[in-house]
Amino acid sequence: MAENQTENLLKTPLFDLHVELGAKMVPFAGYEMPVQYPLGVKKEHLQTRDQAGLFDVSHMGQIKLTGANAAAALEKLVPVDIIDLPAGKQRYALFTNEQGGIMDDLMVTNYGDWIYVVVNAACKEQDIAHMRSNLGDDVALEVLDDRALVAIQGPTAAAAVARIQPAVSDMVFMDSRIMEIDGVECFVSRSGYTGEDGFEISIPADQAERLCRLFLEQPEIEAIGLGARDSLRLESGLCLYGHDLNQTTTPIEGSLIWAISKVRRADGERAGGFPGADKILEQIAEKNWETKRVGLVSSGKAPVREGTELVDADGNNIGTVTSGTLGPSAGVPVAMGYVTKEFAALDSEVFAVVRGKQVPMTVSRMPFVEQRYYRG
Known part of the structure; x- marks a missing residue:
C-alpha cells in the first residue's frame, strides 16, 4: 500500500496496543x-x-438518540418494533430503502431516556446522514466518536469479565446495562457476532487501552483479529453487510424474515410504515421472491470463496457465493450465498465452479455450528 494511503487511514483507540x-x-x-x-x-x-x-x-459507529419521540421516529426507518423495546434490552434491526433493499443492519438499545444505535463501519456516514435527514427536529442525534467498542466472546467470557465486574453475571442474551468496570462507566450488552456467549462493551476512548489490558490479563482471554471474527460469524450463519446483504437485497431474499417484527407485518396500525414496506410485505404474503440466501456445505476439501459462481447439474447459473471459508470448528468448507427459488430448499444439490470444475455443495441449515448465547 502506498504510504499516503496508510496515512489516510483512521486508528482506533487500541491501535498502539495491537x-x-x-x-x-x-x-x-x-x-x-x-x-x-x-x-x-x-x-x-x-x-x-x-x-x-x-x-x-x-471502527463501528456508535450513536445516541434523545427526545420523547426518538423511538417512534426510528421505528419509521426500520421494520422492527422499537416503541415497545423494553428498557435495558437490545434488538437487531435493518435500515431499508424505498425499493425494499437493506441499507445496513444495526443494533438498537433502549437505555430508558435515550436510544443507543451501533451501525457498521462502512455504512457509518450514510447511516448518520439517513437518520439526520429523517428522524425529525425533535430528535437529537449525537455521534459518540470518543468511545471505543470491544467484544469479549466465548464460553468462558462471562466468568472472566465477572471477575472484574460481577454484575455481568445477572445479564442474559440481548440485555444491556450501563455499569462501571474498574471505575469506568461502560455500556455493556450480552451479545456478539460469533455465535458464542459474550459481551460488547463501549468504553470511553481514553480508558479503552487500560481496560483492555485488564481484560487480557484474565487467563481465558486472548486478542483476536478480523480474520477469525469472519470465520466465526460465518460458521454461526451471521451476515456480513456489503457481502451477504446489500442495497438490492430485501430482508426476505436475505432470509431475515425473523428480523421483521410481527407488529410491523400483521394487520394493525403499526404494520408497514417503513421504507420499502410495500415490496417487503408483498414478498412475505405472495412468496414472490426469486433468489434467497442459503447455507452451503461443500463435499470438497478446499474453501469455496466469495464471488464463486453456483450452477445446476447442467451448468446453468443459479446463483453466487457471498461468503465462504474452511470452517475450523465445523471441519468442512462452509459458505453462504444466493440461489434461485427452485434450489433454495434444504438438501438441494448445487455446484460451485472452482477453477473450471464443478464442486458439489449441499444447501444446509444455518448456523453450521451451534449458537451458544446465554438465555438464562
Whole structure:
C-alpha cells in the first residue's frame, strides 16, 4: 500500500496496543485494523470457540438518540418494533430503502431516556446522514466518536469479565446495562457476532487501552483479529453487510424474515410504515421472491470463496457465493450465498465452479455450528 494511503487511514483507540501485541494491521472500512496476531487465524478462531477472545470493533459507529419521540421516529426507518423495546434490552434491526433493499443492519438499545444505535463501519456516514435527514427536529442525534467498542466472546467470557465486574453475571442474551468496570462507566450488552456467549462493551476512548489490558490479563482471554471474527460469524450463519446483504437485497431474499417484527407485518396500525414496506410485505404474503440466501456445505476439501459462481447439474447459473471459508470448528468448507427459488430448499444439490470444475455443495441449515448465547 502506498504510504499516503496508510496515512489516510483512521486508528482506533487500541491501535498502539495491537501493534505492541504483534498484530498484522490491514486497511478495513477506512481504519487500520488487526487481521490477526502471532497466534494465527485458525488458533484465534478455536480460542474463541473453546475459551474467550477480545475483538476491537471500535471502527463501528456508535450513536445516541434523545427526545420523547426518538423511538417512534426510528421505528419509521426500520421494520422492527422499537416503541415497545423494553428498557435495558437490545434488538437487531435493518435500515431499508424505498425499493425494499437493506441499507445496513444495526443494533438498537433502549437505555430508558435515550436510544443507543451501533451501525457498521462502512455504512457509518450514510447511516448518520439517513437518520439526520429523517428522524425529525425533535430528535437529537449525537455521534459518540470518543468511545471505543470491544467484544469479549466465548464460553468462558462471562466468568472472566465477572471477575472484574460481577454484575455481568445477572445479564442474559440481548440485555444491556450501563455499569462501571474498574471505575469506568461502560455500556455493556450480552451479545456478539460469533455465535458464542459474550459481551460488547463501549468504553470511553481514553480508558479503552487500560481496560483492555485488564481484560487480557484474565487467563481465558486472548486478542483476536478480523480474520477469525469472519470465520466465526460465518460458521454461526451471521451476515456480513456489503457481502451477504446489500442495497438490492430485501430482508426476505436475505432470509431475515425473523428480523421483521410481527407488529410491523400483521394487520394493525403499526404494520408497514417503513421504507420499502410495500415490496417487503408483498414478498412475505405472495412468496414472490426469486433468489434467497442459503447455507452451503461443500463435499470438497478446499474453501469455496466469495464471488464463486453456483450452477445446476447442467451448468446453468443459479446463483453466487457471498461468503465462504474452511470452517475450523465445523471441519468442512462452509459458505453462504444466493440461489434461485427452485434450489433454495434444504438438501438441494448445487455446484460451485472452482477453477473450471464443478464442486458439489449441499444447501444446509444455518448456523453450521451451534449458537451458544446465554438465555438464562
